[in-house]
Amino acid sequence: MNAETAVPELAEPNLRRLLGTAGLDVEYVSGEGNVLHRRTADGSLTPVLDLAGGYGSLVLGHNHPEIVARARELLDARSPVHAQFSSHPYANELATELNRIIHRELGVSEPYYATFANSGAEAVEAAVKHAELDRGLRLSSILDTIAARAEEARTAVLSGAATVPAPVYERLGVTRPARDEDGVALLIAEAERRNTAVAGRAPVLLALEGGFHGKLIGSVQLTHNEGYRAPFAALGLRTRFVPMDRPDVLKEVMEQERGTLYEIRQRAGRVEVAEHDHPTYCAFLLEPIQGEGGIRPLSRKFAEDIQQFGRDTDCPVVVDEVQSGMGRTGALLASSALGLRGDYYALAKALGGGIAKAAVMLVRETRYRPEFELVHSSTFAKDSFSCHIALKVLELLEAEDGRAYRQATERGEALAAMLQRIGAAFPDVVKEVRGRGLMQGFEFHDQSRARDARLAEAARSGLFGYVIAGHLLHAHGIRTFPTASAVHTLRFEPSLLLTDEEIGLLDRALTDVCQIVREQASERLAVP
Numbered sequence: 001m002n003a004e005t006a007v008p009e010l011a012e013p014n015l016r017r018l019l020g021t022a023g024l025d026v027e028y029v030s031g032e033g034n035v036l037h038r039r040t041a042d043g044s045l046t047p048v049l050d051l052a053g054g055y056g057s058l059v060l061g062h063n064h065p066e067i068v069a070r071a072r073e074l075l076d077a078r079s080p081v082h083a084q085f086s087s088h089p090y091a092n093e094l095a096t097e098l099n100r101i102i103h104r105e106l107g108v109s110e111p112y113y114a115t116f117a118n119s120g121a122e123a124v125e126a127a128v129k130h131a132e133l134d135r136g137l138r139l140s141s142i143l144d145t146i147a148a149r150a151e152e153a154r155t156a157v158l159s160g161a162a163t164v165p166a167p168v169y170e171r172l173g174v175t176r177p178a179r180d181e182d183g184v185a186l187l188i189a190e191a192e193r194r195n196t197a198v199a200g201r202a203p204v205l206l207a208l209e210g211g212f213h214g215k216l217i218g219s220v221q222l223t224h225n226e227g228y229r230a231p232f233a234a235l236g237l238r239t240r241f242v243p244m245d246r247p248d249v250l251k252e253v254m255e256q257e258r259g260t261l262y263e264i265r266q267r268a269g270r271v272e273v274a275e276h277d278h279p280t281y282c283a284f285l286l287e288p289i290q291g292e293g294g295i296r297p298l299s300r301k302f303a304e305d306i307q308q309f310g311r312d313t314d315c316p317v318v319v320d321e322v323q324s325g326m327g328r329t330g331a332l333l334a335s336s337a338l339g340l341r342g343d344y345y346a347l348a349k350a351l352g353g354g355i356a357k358a359a360v361m362l363v364r365e366t367r368y369r370p371e372f373e374l375v376h377s378s379t380f381a382k383d384s385f386s387c388h389i390a391l392k393v394l395e396l397l398e399a400e401d402g403r404a405y406r407q408a409t410e411r412g413e414a415l416a417a418m419l420q421r422i423g424a425a426f427p428d429v430v431k432e433v434r435g436r437g438l439m440q441g442f443e444f445h446d447q448s449r450a451r452d453a454r455l456a457e458a459a460r461s462g463l464f465g466y467v468i469a470g471h472l473l474h475a476h477g478i479r480t481f482p483t484a485s486a487v488h489t490l491r492f493e494p495s496l497l498l499t500d501e502e503i504g505l506l507d508r509a510l511t512d513v514c515q516i517v518r519e520q521a522s523e524r525l526a527v528p
């Protein structure tokens with residue numbers, strides 16, 4: 001029972017209690033642009049500058065008037081939200097518009113087919129499910145070919161049209177019998193034995209250390225944070241996590257995971273052994289800028305290394321743009337600036353314009369499996385409301401020849417310049433400022449061994465970033481958080497409506513925080 005209320009707390013009371021330790025358990029009652037209004041202890045409302053931005057969901061800010069107006073139109077028109085298993089022209093219109101923009105940004109013309117979802121994790125899981133369906137069908141096709149060629153070889157030998165040269169037996173470690181008729185059967189059996197073992201291996205998924213792709217049963221296996229993933233590891237996939245900027249590790253993975261499928265065939269009257277690469281890999285997942293993992297941009301070089309790995313191993317690359325996408329870095333796809341061409345894309349968060357739950361998985365035509373449409377769906381996905389809202393979002397991003405993208409770039413540069421200035425003024429406090437566009441990370445040096453006992457204790461317990469967030473909220477009226485998997489890094493992901501005045505407010509607030517940390521003066525921290 002919560003002391004302040006007569007009703008029992010049944011909606012994640014533990015989380016609210018934890019938020020309360022840093023004064024973050026406040027109630028927001030309205031929001032517009034970058035400003036939320038929260039209820040204070042005396043019941044009045046006070047403005048808060050929201051720089052957490054819905055964890056990247058609010059490229060256009062809270063309750064953008066044109067998006068709210070569109071939502072009203074849809075509701076007034078009684079647009080059917082639940083009209084599953086019917087024609088959804090608005091969904092196709094959205095997929096077509098996404099393709100138009102992606103083709104422009106990537107300089108390609110190959111279509112990307114859309115599967116809609118309700119959240120980022122769902123879009124990621126749809127991509128992985130589709131990739132596994134594709135991998136399984138590719139494997140079946142190879143095994144079918146092998147079986148057919150083996151039958152041809154057997155028939156040819158039995159009819160005397162083919163013989164089995166000695167080296168073929170040596171290749172598969174089969175003792176040569178007196179008759180080739182028996183020999184070809186032994187060779188086929190040995191190849192089947194080996195192929196069954198390899199084909200039965202679990203698919204390999206690759207993701208980057210520090211990566212975050214969701215917390216559902218499948219996506220959590222791809223999320224590097226041990227705390228999120230370990231309790232559920234028994235439920236899921238085999239993921240190998242690759243460190244950033246380590247192409248040598250990619251080569252190790254390639255060697256270690258290589259699998260071979262053997263084919264017994266006959267050519268020009270001689271039986272021979274052919275080899276097929278086993279489709280070992282399900283997918284390689286990456287974020288062009290790691291969000292929850294600490295706002296860490298992927299380097300162009302490593303993006304190219306991963307792309308090359310994907311080509312060398314026929315491993316599809318899933319570009320997770322759930323947080324980095326939708327204009328935040330000055331383009332629909334943050335990865336387009338890296339020269340990265342995904343086999344799959346996941347978009348969500350800001351796709352819903354800050355009011356709809358919308359997500360989409362896009363798969364390039366050369367990998368598309370129409371069968372997937374019959375085995376994957378969701379009650380709420382592809383609904384008229386979220387598709388129309390997402391179309392409105394794209395309309396606002398694309399208006400005036402992409403003014404919104406230019407605005408995001410310019411506002412991001414202004415924000416980054418201010419953060420860099422503070423970083424330069426407090427090198428003893430600030431470890432690094434990094435990010436791109438309106439996705440910026442501000443990393444403090446670890447305070448675990450600080451002179452100030454409270455700062456040290458907060459750092460050792462992983463709460464330093466939250467304590468600072470509480471001070472920013474209560475002393476400066478600014479809302480943000482540390483990235484959950486890199487708790488010394490504050491995330492700044494405001495909408496493109498960010499004003500110079502708001503940047504100035506953050507400037508003063510962070511200067512205050514850095515002075516407190518420099519002077520080890522935690523007594524000046526605003527406590528709830």
Ligand code: F0G
Pocket residue numbers: 055118119120121122124212213214215287291292320321322323324348349484
């Ligand atoms: N992928 C990325 C890159 C994300 O940042 C997130 C969520 C997800 C997938 C999952 O999306 O929450 O809609 O299911 N990121 C939040 C964060 C949790 O803290 O940045 P979801």
